[in-house]
Amino acid sequence: MNNNPKFPLLIFVTVFCLLVGASCMSSGDRPILGTADLAASAYQRTKSTSTLIPRVSSTPLPTDWHDLVPLHSNRADAERVLGKPQKSRYSTSIYETAHDRIDILYSEGPCEASEVERWNVSKDVIIRIDVRPKQTVPVEALVLDRNRYVKTRESHPDNWFTYWNKDDGIRVETIKTGQVEDVNSITYGPKAKDQSLSCPPK
Amino acid sequence: MRLCASADACTSTFRYLVRGSCGLDVAESRSYRSRDNPYIGGAFLPCTWSSLDVFEKFVWGPARNGAVARDTSIGKWVPAKRVVPINIPNPFDQYFDVPPETIDTTYTPGYWIYALAPSLKITFAQTSPQNPNSVISLVDRTLSSKRCNDFMGAVLRAASTKDNPVLHGGNIELIFDDFLSQSAGLSRSTLNGTPYGSATGTIGKNGTIYSYLTKDKTETQDRADARTIVNELPHIAGTKGGWPREEYDDFALAQATHSTSYGANFSLVGNYPTDPRFGKLAGRPKNPFSDPKAQRNRYDSRWSNYFHNILRQECALPQ
Numbered sequence: 001m002n003n004n005p006k007f008p009l010l011i012f013v014t015v016f017c018l019l020v021g022a023s024c025m026s027s028g029d030r031p032i033l034g035t036a037d038l039a040a041s042a043y044q045r046t047k048s049t050s051t052l053i054p055r056v057s058s059t060p061l062p063t064d065w066h067d068l069v070p071l072h073s074n075r076a077d078a079e080r081v082l083g084k085p086q087k088s089r090y091s092t093s094i095y096e097t098a099h100d101r102i103d104i105l106y107s108e109g110p111c112e113a114s115e116v117e118r119w120n121v122s123k124d125v126i127i128r129i130d131v132r133p134k135q136t137v138p139v140e141a142l143v144l145d146r147n148r149y150v151k152t153r154e155s156h157p158d159n160w161f162t163y164w165n166k167d168d169g170i171r172v173e174t175i176k177t178g179q180v181e182d183v184n185s186i187t188y189g190p191k192a193k194d195q196s197l198s199c200p201p202k
Numbered sequence: 203m204r205l206c207a208s209a210d211a212c213t214s215t216f217r218y219l220v221r222g223s224c225g226l227d228v229a230e231s232r233s234y235r236s237r238d239n240p241y242i243g244g245a246f247l248p249c250t251w252s253s254l255d256v257f258e259k260f261v262w263g264p265a266r267n268g269a270v271a272r273d274t275s276i277g278k279w280v281p282a283k284r285v286v287p288i289n290i291p292n293p294f295d296q297y298f299d300v301p302p303e304t305i306d307t308t309y310t311p312g313y314w315i316y317a318l319a320p321s322l323k324i325t326f327a328q329t330s331p332q333n334p335n336s337v338i339s340l341v342d343r344t345l346s347s348k349r350c351n352d353f354m355g356a357v358l359r360a361a362s363t364k365d366n367p368v369l370h371g372g373n374i375e376l377i378f379d380d381f382l383s384q385s386a387g388l389s390r391s392t393l394n395g396t397p398y399g400s401a402t403g404t405i406g407k408n409g410t411i412y413s414y415l416t417k418d419k420t421e422t423q424d425r426a427d428a429r430t431i432v433n434e435l436p437h438i439a440g441t442k443g444g445w446p447r448e449e450y451d452d453f454a455l456a457q458a459t460h461s462t463s464y465g466a467n468f469s470l471v472g473n474y475p476t477d478p479r480f481g482k483l484a485g486r487p488k489n490p491f492s493d494p495k496a497q498r499n500r501y502d503s504r505w506s507n508y509f510h511n512i513l514r515q516e517c518a519l520p521q
Contacts, residue, residue: 089349090348090349092349101469103515113347115347115348115349115350115518116343116344116347116349116350116518116519116520117520117521127521128518128521130515130518132469134469134470134471134472135472136472136474136475150422152422152426154426154429154430154433155412155413155426155429155430155433155434156401156430156433156434156506156510157433157452157503157506157507157510159503160510162429164422169521173514175507177474177480177481177483177503178478178479178480178481178482178483178484179479179480179481180477180479180480184469184470184511185469185514187518189521190521201339201343
C-alpha cells in the first residue's frame with residue numbers, strides 16, 4: 001500500500017492524461033498544451049513583455065501590429081516600440097526578440113523602389129511588417145475569421161498555406177507538419193483602402 | 203546491390219526475399235521449377251535480378267501502373283535500366299583474386315518524361331504587361347529586386363555543378379526570360395500522380411511548372427501562380443534541367459543556401475513539440491542541419507522548409 005498522500009492525485013492525473021492523450025505529453029520539463037492552451041500561453045504576449053507580439057489569446061488576430069500601420073506609421077514609430085534594429089539589409093530593418101524575428105520594410109521615398117515595393121509615401125514610412133514566431137504556434141491560436149481570410153494552398157512546398165485578408169492587408173503563412181498547421185509568418189501590409197497610394201508600374 | 207551474380211552464386215540474403223533461391227534451397231519452395239529462376243509472386247525471375255529489380259516489378263511498377271501509367275498521353279515512361287558490364291577488364295584483378303562476376307551492376311531507376319500539357323500557355327496568354335498584378339509582372343518585380351536577385355544568384359551559383367551548371371551564371375532574371383520565351387511554361391493543371399508545384403524539364407526546351415488551381419478569385423490565382431514560379435524556378439535552373447536530376451532539388455538548394463551567409467536567416471528554431479500530432483517530426487529539430495536523421499534522407503520535408511523559408515524572406519511578392 002502506498003502511503004504517499006499524493007498517490008491518489010498521481011493516479012487521477014495518470015488516468016486523466018491517458019484519457020486526454022496528446023495534451024498531456026511532455027516536452028522536456030514543459031508540458032505540451034492543447035491548442036486552446038497554446039493560444040493562452042504561447043500567445044499570451046502583451047506590450048509589457050519583451051516578446052512584442054500582440055495579445056491574440058481568445059481574440060482574433062489584431063488588424064494592426066502594436067498600432068503600427070503600414071503606409072501611415074514611420075521609422076520613429078517603429079523604434080518607439082522596438083528600439084534600434086539589430087541589423088538592416090537593403091530597405092529592411094531586422095529585429096530579433098526572444099520569441100520572434102521581426103522585419104520592417106521602409107519606403108525609400110515616394111514611388112521609389114523599396115525592394116519589391118513602390119508606394120507614394122515619404123521615405124522611412126513603413127510598408128510592411130513581417131513577424132516570424134520562433135515558437136510553434138498552431139494557426140488556430142490566431143482565431144482567424146474564415147470570412148475575411150482566403151485560404152490558399154501553396155503549390156510548392158505543398159504543405160504550406162497562405163491566409164490572406166486583403167481588406168486589412170494581412171497574410172498568415174502556415175506550414176502543415178503532421179496534423180498540425182503552425183504559423184510560419186504573419187505579414188502586415190497596406191490595407192485595401194490605401195491602394196490609392198500604390199504607384200503605377202515603371 | 204547485386205544479390206545473385208549467377209545461378210550458383212545466390213546468397214542466403216536473397217533466400218529471405220524470395221521463395222526458392224536459384225536452386226540452392228529447393229525444399230523451401232514447393233513451387234521451385236528452375237534451378238536458375240527464383241519464384242516470386244507467381245513468376246519465375248532471372249536469378250541475376252537485383253533487389254531493385256524485384257521492387258521494380260512487384261512494388262514500384264504495380265503502384266505506378268495503378269496510379270499513373272494509365273494515361274500514357276501525358277508522358278513517356280523510361281524504364282529502369284541495369285547495365286551489366288561485359289568484357290570490361292576488372293582493374294583490381296592484378297591486386298585481388300576477384301572473379302569478374304562479382305562486379306556490381308549499375309542501376310538507373312525508371313522515370314517519366316512528361317509530355318507538355320495542352321493548357322501550358324493559358325496563363326501567359328491571359329496576362330497583360332499593363333496589368334501590374336499579372337503573373338509575369340508580379341514575378342518580374344519580385345526577381346528584379348536587388349535583394350531577391352542577390353539571393354538567387356548566390357544560392358544558384360553555390361548549387362551549380364560541373365554536370366549541370368546553372369543557366370546564365372545564376373542570373374534569375376535571365377533564367378526567367380528564357381522560361382518565358384520557350385514553348386512550355388506554366389500549367390494550372392497537374393499531372394496524374396505528381397504533386398502540385400512540380401517542375402519538370404529543361405528551360406529553353408520544355409521547362410514546365412505546374413501550379414495549383416485555386417478555387418478563389420483570379421487575383422488570388424495570379425498571385426498563387428507568381429509565387430509558384432518564384433519558388434519553383436530555381437529547381438529547373440540547371441542547363442540540363444531539374445527533376446529527375448537532383449542537382450537543384452530541395453536538398454541541394456538547402457545545402458547551397460546553408461553554404462552562403464543566407465543560411466543564418468532560417469527562422470524556424472528549436473524542436474517540434476513532442477505532441478504526436480506532429481507525426482514523425484515530433485520532437486525533432488526544425489532545422490534539418492541540426493538533425494543527423496534528416497542528413498540521411500534527401501527527401502525529408504525539412505529541406506524544403508529550410509530553402510523556401512529563406513527564399514520567401516528574400517523574394518517576397520509585392521503586396
